[in-house]
Amino acid sequence: MKKLLLATTLLALALPALQGCVPAVATGVGAGALMIVDRRTAETYLADEAIEIRSFNRINEKFGDKVHINVTSYNLKVLLTGEVPDEGIKAELEKAVAGIANVKGVVNEAQVGAVSGFQARSNDTYITSKVKARFIDANKFQANHVKVVTEAGTVFLLGLVTRKEADEAAEIARTTAGVKKVVRVFEYVEIREAQRLDNRPAEEAKPKPAEPK
Numbered sequence: 001m002k003k004l005l006l007a008t009t010l011l012a013l014a015l016p017a018l019q020g021c022v023p024a025v026a027t028g029v030g031a032g033a034l035m036i037v038d039r040r041t042a043e044t045y046l047a048d049e050a051i052e053i054r055s056f057n058r059i060n061e062k063f064g065d066k067v068h069i070n071v072t073s074y075n076l077k078v079l080l081t082g083e084v085p086d087e088g089i090k091a092e093l094e095k096a097v098a099g100i101a102n103v104k105g106v107v108n109e110a111q112v113g114a115v116s117g118f119q120a121r122s123n124d125t126y127i128t129s130k131v132k133a134r135f136i137d138a139n140k141f142q143a144n145h146v147k148v149v150t151e152a153g154t155v156f157l158l159g160l161v162t163r164k165e166a167d168e169a170a171e172i173a174r175t176t177a178g179v180k181k182v183v184r185v186f187e188y189v190e191i192r193e194a195q196r197l198d199n200r201p202a203e204e205a206k207p208k209p210a211e212p213k
Contacts, residue, residue, distance in 0.1 A: 037144045039160040039189075039197040040075055046075040047102045054099045064097055068115040069093065074151050074158040076104040079185055081151035084110045107185055109156065116152065124150040127178045129157060134172050141165040142198070148173070153180035160187050162194050 035045050051073040061067050067089065069082040078097055084090045094108040128150045133175045135143035147158040155173045157166070166186050173182045189197070 005043065025043055034144070035143065039145055039194070044075060047076060051076070051078060051100055051103055054100050058096050058100065059093065062196075063089065063093065066114075067093065067110075069110060070149065070151065071097070072147065072156075072158065074147055074185075075101075075160060075187055076102055077185075077187070078103055078106045079149060079156055079158060080106065080110050081149060081156065082110050083113050083115050086112055106166065109151070109154075109183065111152070120152065124152065127155065127176065131173050131176050133159070135169065138168070138172055140168045150179075153178060154183060155179050155181070156183045156185050158185045160189050160194070162191050163188055164191075165194075168173070202206045 037170070040048070052071050055071040055073070055078065059067065059071070063069075067082065067084045069080055072079040072081070074199055078091065080097065083117050084093060090108065090110050090112065093110060094106050097103060097203045128148050131148050131150070132143060135141070135146060139159070145159050145161055145165065149156040149158070155176075157169055157173060159165075159169075161169070166184060167187065170182050170184060173179055
């Protein structure tokens, strides 16, 4: 189990550097391992991946290079970060994503302003990696239970967590060099529920095979 946790943690740390390839990576070889240590059901995990892909495609088709938007779906709730040219497009963007199948809510944190450059995005990726590495070093909670997204130095934290885990994650992120602000986008669960999710049999965390037609 320790080897599995190490492997999934290393994969999670690598994902920010592979943002353009996340759908391919997450639905490939690493998906099964990541799902086993995730508090979401397998079906929700895969639905989140599908939401991100569909959102990216819809945004690209509708807005093209007018915007720079990152889409993060967790437990069917979508976080939008990045830059848009005006408030009108920001509202259109939220409406477009909200209409995608299975989306239960949208947190629109897109900022009105110029599209960020390569250096700024690289710095955000570096900050994300540092925050995740500090989660592991602190060893106060399972690092894979907290998803980290960084945009313009602001760190967004997502996950199904207890209040204690949320506070610990936020404090670690807040005290990481380069972080300007921390925004919690958590869904909170009671301690007993968190323990139940963590102790599910591995079979329950795997996607069910498709039924024969």
